[in-house]
Amino acid sequence: MANKINIFKHFLVLVSIFAFNTLWAYEPIEKEHNAAEVHEVATTEHGTEHESTGFDAGKMIIEHVADSYGWHLWGHTSLPLPIILKSDKGFDFFMSSKFNHGHDAVQGNYNYRIHEGSIVVFDELTGTVDEEATAKITDISITKNVAAMLFSMLLMLWMFIKVAKLATKNRGKAPSGLQSWIEPLVMFVRDDVAKPSIGKHYERFMPFLLTAFFFIAINNLLGLIPIFPGGANLTGSISVALVLAAFTLVITFVVANKHYWRHVFAMPGVPLPVLIILTPIEILGLFLRPFVLMIRLFANITAGHIIALAFFSLIFIFGEMHAGLGLGVSVLSLVFTVFMGAMELLVAFLQAYVFTLLSAIYFGAAVDEGHDVHHHHDHATDTAHH
Amino acid sequence: MELVKPSIGLIFWMAVSFSIILFLLKKFAWKPILGMIKEREESIESALAAAEKAKEEMKALQSNNERILAEARAERDTLLKEAREIKDKMILEAKTTATKEGERMLAIARENIQNEKMAAITELKNQVATLSIEIAEKILKSELSSDEKQKSLVNTLLKDVNLN
Numbered sequence: 337m338a339n340k341i342n343i344f345k346h347f348l349v350l351v352s353i354f355a356f357n358t359l360w361a362y363e364p365i366e367k368e369h370n371a372a373e374v375h376e377v378a379t380t381e382h383g384t385e386h387e388s389t390g391f392d393a394g395k396m397i398i399e400h401v402a403d404s405y406g407w408h409l410w411g412h413t414s415l416p417l418p419i420i421l422k423s424d425k426g427f428d429f430f431m432s433s434k435f436n437h438g439h440d441a442v443q444g445n446y447n448y449r450i451h452e453g454s455i456v457v458f459d460e461l462t463g464t465v466d467e468e469a470t471a472k473i474t475d476i477s478i479t480k481n482v483a484a485m486l487f488s489m490l491l492m493l494w495m496f497i498k499v500a501k502l503a504t505k506n507r508g509k510a511p512s513g514l515q516s517w518i519e520p521l522v523m524f525v526r527d528d529v530a531k532p533s534i535g536k537h538y539e540r541f542m543p544f545l546l547t548a549f550f551f552i553a554i555n556n557l558l559g560l561i562p563i564f565p566g567g568a569n570l571t572g573s574i575s576v577a578l579v580l581a582a583f584t585l586v587i588t589f590v591v592a593n594k595h596y597w598r599h600v601f602a603m604p605g606v607p608l609p610v611l612i613i614l615t616p617i618e619i620l621g622l623f624l625r626p627f628v629l630m631i632r633l634f635a636n637i638t639a640g641h642i643i644a645l646a647f648f649s650l651i652f653i654f655g656e657m658h659a660g661l662g663l664g665v666s667v668l669s670l671v672f673t674v675f676m677g678a679m680e681l682l683v684a685f686l687q688a689y690v691f692t693l694l695s696a697i698y699f700g701a702a703v704d705e706g707h708d709v710h711h712h713h714d715h716a717t718d719t720a721h722h
Numbered sequence: 723m724e725l726v727k728p729s730i731g732l733i734f735w736m737a738v739s740f741s742i743i744l745f746l747l748k749k750f751a752w753k754p755i756l757g758m759i760k761e762r763e764e765s766i767e768s769a770l771a772a773a774e775k776a777k778e779e780m781k782a783l784q785s786n787n788e789r790i791l792a793e794a795r796a797e798r799d800t801l802l803k804e805a806r807e808i809k810d811k812m813i814l815e816a817k818t819t820a821t822k823e824g825e826r827m828l829a830i831a832r833e834n835i836q837n838e839k840m841a842a843i844t845e846l847k848n849q850v851a852t853l854s855i856e857i858a859e860k861i862l863k864s865e866l867s868s869d870e871k872q873k874s875l876v877n878t879l880l881k882d883v884n885l886n
Contacts (some may be wrong), residue, residue: 361766389878402725403732420731454729487741497750503758508765522755542756543748551740574725576731579740638725 339436356682391656393649401569401641402479407562412437413583417483421448421455423473432477446473484568485576496550505580518656525549525692530587531695537703540698544587548580554634556637556684560677571687572637576632581633592702629694636687640680649674 344716373609406414416433421444428444438450441458445665446469449458455477457469478486495514509538511519525546528540558566570576598604600618602611647669866872 398725398776404731474730475732478735479729479731481732482735485732486739489739492743493746493751496747496755500751500754503755507758510763519755519759523750526756526759539756544744546752547740547744547747551743573732575728576736578728579733579736583740583744584824634726696833 350520356585359370369503391649391652393653395646396649397642399453400645401572403568403573403637405435405450405455405477406437407568408565409478415483415564417478417480419455419475419477421445421473421475421477424470434440437707468531480568481570481573481576484555484558485564485571487565488558488570491551492554493545516652521549522552529689529693529696533693534703538696540591541587541699545692545696546581548583548695549594549688552580553688553692554631555684558688559637559641559680560684569638569641572634572641574634577630577634580691581630584629585623586697587695588698588702591699593705595705596702623696625694629691630695633687634689637682640676644673644676644680647676668703671685 388594401620406416408414412504413438418556419432419434419442420430421428423445425445428446428448430444435438435448435450440458441447446457446466447460448455450456451458451465455473455475457466457473458464458465458618469685496518499515499518502513503519504510506512506515526538527543529549530542530545534541552571555570559569559571561567569697580709600622603614603618606614624664651662651666651669654665865875
């Protein structure tokens with residue numbers, strides 16, 4: 337009975353979190369609405385008014401899952417972030433607030449403007465994007481995602497160094513505090529990911545596997561928190577997924593032994609004519625594996641965010657037809673979003689696990705020393721012993 | 723920013739900061755944490771092994787104790803038996819000695835009695851002889867007190883002596 341009440345309590349907490357999430361989601365959409373109106377009044381004639389004031393769900397969703405130059409806090413307030421631009425004329429350094437939510441141009445080495453979400457060189461005379469000059473600039477701004485990443489890394493440093501200190505303090509004793517939260521996860525990565533996939537050489541891969549696991553898991557969770565300093569869709573960004581997958585690829589290449597390379601370039605026991613077909617596939621496979629790793633992480637996390645946002649969009653789409661309809665749909669949306677939120681909590685850990693597990697399997701293949709039955713038997717008993 | 727287009731800036735910052743955090747966490751977090759976990763696992767394992775060993779030792783000790791106890795019991799039994807034997811032997815010896823001593827003393831007593839008896843008999847004989855002599859003397863005196871008596875006696879005696 338007490339257990340049931342407890343479960344119910346947790347459910348209520350979950351519902352209230354996502355209800356809060358819903359309330360939060362109203363704000364940017366409202367702002368979006370206003371911005372669109374202002375823009376419309378300023379620039380266009382009455383003929384297209386109806387169309388442009390309509391709620392554009394796609395645009396709203398993409399803007400929420402994509403990176404941005406400022407970190408939206410509430411209403412019309414954003415946290416300004418530094419813009420760093422490298423061009424053939426040198427560096428430009430200014431705060432994102434200078435763009436005034438994309439309304440103003442900024443004069444640096446070039447005349448910059450935010451166009452379709454990215455900084456471009458804008459020719460004010462012709463009112464067009466200067467494609468030639470834009471190609472010359474490299475944008476290494478501290479965007480919302482970079483800031484979120486740095487925040488999450490500071491959080492990780494604080495967390496794990498604290499755990500390490502606790503571990504040193506509790507030497508030979510039972511874990512305490514934060515340590516007892518982290519240790520089971522560390523042991524999970526070690527015993528259920530690294531050891532079975534890599535085998536006896538697992539120890540050298542532990543730092544990367546643990547860092548990747550916690551980086552993905554923590555950022556997935558931070559991505560679920562709608563308010564600052566969460567809310568950035570970092571792990572759902574293809575760039576971040578790309579770097580993580582690239583780390584896996586580079587580590588695999590660095591540690592791979594000659595056995596692994598022989599299996600790639602000249603699979604033992606395969607006749608030459610077949611090798612001509614097989615080897616290119618194997619080489620392609622080398623890059624395909626981390627590529628899939630990247631796509632999986634990016635797609636899973638982004639998809640989750642898109643679905644959750646799509647449910648909110650329904651409220652506004654129906655609300656535009658009739659206010660009462662929107663209110664009715666909002667109840668349904670809320671229920672679906674709570675469900676999605678619970679799913680995403682699971683996915684947050686699941687994707688961290690999958691990424692780490694697949695990386696570990698690739699590392700395991702790279703350091704595997706042979707395929708004969710005897711060796712595998714030894715291996716099995718070896719791992720069973722530890 | 724487009725959704726599926728990787729951005730150079732984010733890739734750059736991610737690569738740099740992930741490398742840094744990987745290095746920092748490896749040095750300051752994972753190494754001590756994994757070390758501690760391993761150490762604890764080893765200490766638990768050794769503690770379990772030690773407990774198992776102690777159990778074995780206990781068992782061995784118990785059987786040893788039982789053996790010692792049994793030995794002690796056996797020794798006690800032998801000791802008791804020996805003591806009983808010694809006691810019996812001593813009693814027997816004492817009895818024999820006592821009997822012998824008694825016999826010896828009896829023999830001495832008997833001898834003494836014999837000697838005393840002999841002495842008494844001798845003295846008695848002596849006194850009887852003295853008395854006999856005194857009586858004979860007194861009789862002779864009375865027999866020979868008058869002439870007639872002396873003459874009758876001589877006659878009597880002479881009568882007995884038939885001149886053969």
